[in-house]
Amino acid sequence: MTGQRSDARRNYQRILAVAEAEVAAHGADASLEQIARIAGVGSATVRRHFPTRRALLEAIFQERIEVLCEHAHRLSAAEDGRTALLEWLRALVVYAVSARGFANILSYEPPAEELSPHSCGKRIEAAGNPLLQRAIRDKAVAPHVTFHDLLTLAVGIALATEHHEDPDTQAGRLFRLAVEGLSPEHGVAGASGNSGSSVLVTESLPDGRL
Numbered sequence: 001m002t003g004q005r006s007d008a009r010r011n012y013q014r015i016l017a018v019a020e021a022e023v024a025a026h027g028a029d030a031s032l033e034q035i036a037r038i039a040g041v042g043s044a045t046v047r048r049h050f051p052t053r054r055a056l057l058e059a060i061f062q063e064r065i066e067v068l069c070e071h072a073h074r075l076s077a078a079e080d081g082r083t084a085l086l087e088w089l090r091a092l093v094v095y096a097v098s099a100r101g102f103a104n105i106l107s108y109e110p111p112a113e114e115l116s117p118h119s120c121g122k123r124i125e126a127a128g129n130p131l132l133q134r135a136i137r138d139k140a141v142a143p144h145v146t147f148h149d150l151l152t153l154a155v156g157i158a159l160a161t162e163h164h165e166d167p168d169t170q171a172g173r174l175f176r177l178a179v180e181g182l183s184p185e186h187g188v189a190g191a192s193g194n195s196g197s198s199v200l201v202t203e204s205l206p207d208g209r210l
Helices: 002-026 032-039 043-049 053-060 062-075 081-098 102-107 120-137 147-161 167-180
Strands: none
Touching (some): 032 043, 053 102, 062 120, 081 102, 081 147, 081 167, 102 120, 102 147
């Protein structure tokens, strides 16, 4: 039995290592059959360890999630709540742009879906939502903005720039546009107009910096 458990652990680690490389190369839709072939195991073994594609992606990005959660915790002690929120949100965008598949695992988690408290989306929300709520209390963010709005923004920017020739630069530009609003010289108060669309902040950033 001990030998079987050791084999299972080795298979798990080998599959995970191969899957991480394949997702980095091909994105969240990387072939599970190809992962199994490279890892030297059967498809059934892959599915035994990772019953769903989401479960595999969750395992791949555990360390990145942990880093983001720790970053949010450190920022909770920052003096300025608005700056703390924007710094963390920008880090989330950077992570989502730099790691193919990361945005996909977050986008798989609509707010109405019942998720494990250990899922990527739940852990990200638990870490980042206190920063949002503090910024709202400080009147630096419109009160109707939800954490899901911010997550959708980060995921959308990452997915929209994934195939851009310079995704980091383009993602940074889109993030600044989202933060500043389309008309920063007028601020963004009232920018929702009649459409009811969400506004992230209630004033523009000086000099357009993040």
